[in-house]
Amino acid sequence: MMKQNRTIGAAPADMDDIQFASLPSLPVEFYLNNTVDVARALIGKVITYNAPEGFMAGRIVETEAYLSDDPACHASRGITKRNAAMFGNPGRAYVYLIYGIYYCLNAVTSPPGIGEAVLIRALEPLAGIDMMITNRGENRLTNLCSGPGKLCKAFGLNNSHNGLDLTTSVLRIVDDGYKAGDISAVSRIGISQAVENPWRFYLSNSDFVSKK
């Protein structure tokens, strides 16, 4: 497949692209803190993706923490082919198929051997919005990336992105200096097992979350 060159014979890249693309990745150490703290700290950070079709970016407005001893965590019953990335290096992506149809993106936390991660549940679209609209078949901005399955479809993420290094690869999480306002901590969504904990975090005043 031909890689598209965005600087020759076409309009120059957006200023947004240049800005976001040059931002520093969150370091591996960021992902080595307590997983619940990482989930909270990821609110306001930016996901950037150099997709085959162009550059996309979105601000994280909703996350959930999954700990290794939590029955709702895929890793709680040991390593499998699907969840192996969770047991690998921190700062990597764990992408899995859910309900046979949708993909979910996680950021792996904790040292190798411990299966913990943060589910990225919703983004505020920032760049490459036209491509997200095409991928989703949906043009309302507040409904574009407002759910874990939705944002993966908007970005075009799938099994091939499982295990990517979020600090160096085409898929990164960066800090643009944005200061998150009030963050809500509530029960997670779609959990049927165990006693639930307030491990879902979202930007309180955001219009881009999956659910208030």
Added chain:
DNA sequence: ACATCGATCTACT
């Protein structure tokens, strides 16, 4: 081998 359910979303009634 077969049945059940899941960190979801859409399209219906």
Added chain:
DNA sequence: GTAGATCGATGTA
């Protein structure tokens, strides 16, 4: 409000 899409993991036989 709820049925259906449909893969991977798990539990029962």
